Amino acid sequence: MSHPIVFPSAESQSSVSHIRVDQDRLWNALQELGELGAYRDEETGLHGVRRLALTDQDMEGRRLVMGWMQEAGLSLRVDQIGNVYARRAGAQDVLPPVMIGSHIDSVGTAGKFDGCLGVLGGLEVIRTLNDHGVITRRPIEVAIFTEEEGVRFGTDMLGSAVAAGRLGLREALETTDRDGVSVGAELEHHGFAGEVQVPITAPYAYLECHIEQGPILAADNTRIGVVRGVQAITWKELQLTGRAAHAGATPHSLRRNAGLAAALVTVRLNEMVESGEYGQMLATVGRQDTYPNLINIVPSNVLMTVDLRNPDAAAMERAEADLNTYLGDVERLTGVSITSRTTAKTPPVAFPVEMQDLVAKSATNLGFSYAEITSGAGHDAGEIAALCPAGMIFVPGLYDGISHNPREYSTPEACADGINVLLQAAVELAN
Numbered sequence: 001m002s003h004p005i006v007f008p009s010a011e012s013q014s015s016v017s018h019i020r021v022d023q024d025r026l027w028n029a030l031q032e033l034g035e036l037g038a039y040r041d042e043e044t045g046l047h048g049v050r051r052l053a054l055t056d057q058d059m060e061g062r063r064l065v066m067g068w069m070q071e072a073g074l075s076l077r078v079d080q081i082g083n084v085y086a087r088r089a090g091a092q093d094v095l096p097p098v099m100i101g102s103h104i105d106s107v108g109t110a111g112k113f114d115g116c117l118g119v120l121g122g123l124e125v126i127r128t129l130n131d132h133g134v135i136t137r138r139p140i141e142v143a144i145f146t147e148e149e150g151v152r153f154g155t156d157m158l159g160s161a162v163a164a165g166r167l168g169l170r171e172a173l174e175t176t177d178r179d180g181v182s183v184g185a186e187l188e189h190h191g192f193a194g195e196v197q198v199p200i201t202a203p204y205a206y207l208e209c210h211i212e213q214g215p216i217l218a219a220d221n222t223r224i225g226v227v228r229g230v231q232a233i234t235w236k237e238l239q240l241t242g243r244a245a246h247a248g249a250t251p252h253s254l255r256r257n258a259g260l261a262a263a264l265v266t267v268r269l270n271e272m273v274e275s276g277e278y279g280q281m282l283a284t285v286g287r288q289d290t291y292p293n294l295i296n297i298v299p300s301n302v303l304m305t306v307d308l309r310n311p312d313a314a315a316m317e318r319a320e321a322d323l324n325t326y327l328g329d330v331e332r333l334t335g336v337s338i339t340s341r342t343t344a345k346t347p348p349v350a351f352p353v354e355m356q357d358l359v360a361k362s363a364t365n366l367g368f369s370y371a372e373i374t375s376g377a378g379h380d381a382g383e384i385a386a387l388c389p390a391g392m393i394f395v396p397g398l399y400d401g402i403s404h405n406p407r408e409y410s411t412p413e414a415c416a417d418g419i420n421v422l423l424q425a426a427v428e429l430a431n
């Protein structure tokens, strides 16, 4: 961290303690952005959101939000990986800014809140400060990060990881989607290959408000989550290569069944989770493409993905090593060859206690109940935490906090709660 964080004295803290964000304006912005990339979800019959990173739909979303940012008087800059920084000047404008950020790209089957609450909440903080003529000592910047979800280009937190210097710019620009289109090409195509150098200059501090995406807060009727940190995430892509064969004419002993090998790996991952030997590990095989995918042919090829989560870095390393060993066992057992590629890997992040305390204090001052919570999902805050003190605020969601689904829903009140905490915390940091 490039500069120590200094918390203001008790006297100077209360300049916005009487100010609240505009709940309806925040809600309307979320709804309006949620119309872009809307699709009808077959499974739920609901309208969901599909704004994969750097697609035309994502650009529509960016144009809408950036227009609002400009109307709010912010000056906009774009960095080399397409992250957007919208700046509200401070009284001492040369000081490093307090940054508020998140993302507006989405998974293929999204709701209206994931990421969008953080960005539009940042905008609502700015609008509220404008309404009340509040001038902060430090500038405040609202950031939109590129490809947080990692669904299109395969690496999550791509933009914030490049901004923070964990991921190299060239590697990120050369990353391609399933059709071979690169991040760099899409940035050029859409005019988002910006000038601001990466890694970016460290902000003073970073805050992000996000929906919880889990059931914990709502279960206890808790209004605010004070996020302790983000668990480690590893993504792997496995290519399993066997041999296609006739389902009736090929004896069992002569098969090299890629589908069987994939099933063994999936079952093993489940056993590893249930064994308890890897701490609080979670494992998911989310994608599995089988070829030729026909009823009477032994599968020759499977592409499968593995998503591993763990709050404990050592347990994650152990799980990855043991999985690799098991892949060798499966090769010997089935005659299928397996190549494994790590497509994303982020270490666990613990947010500074001072930032957790600031969020907790802001919630308490507003009369909101809060609970400490570790994030199960990755977030841009986990990357920017490498540059400056970072903190996160969670708000509860309905339906067990379901997310990455059109049913994803946080109430207007819950959203405003989180952004009111964000407002108080951001202004305290900025002063």
Ligand SMILES: [Zn+2]
Residues within 6 Å of the ligand: 103, 114, 115, 148, 210, 379
């Ligand atoms: Zn998100």
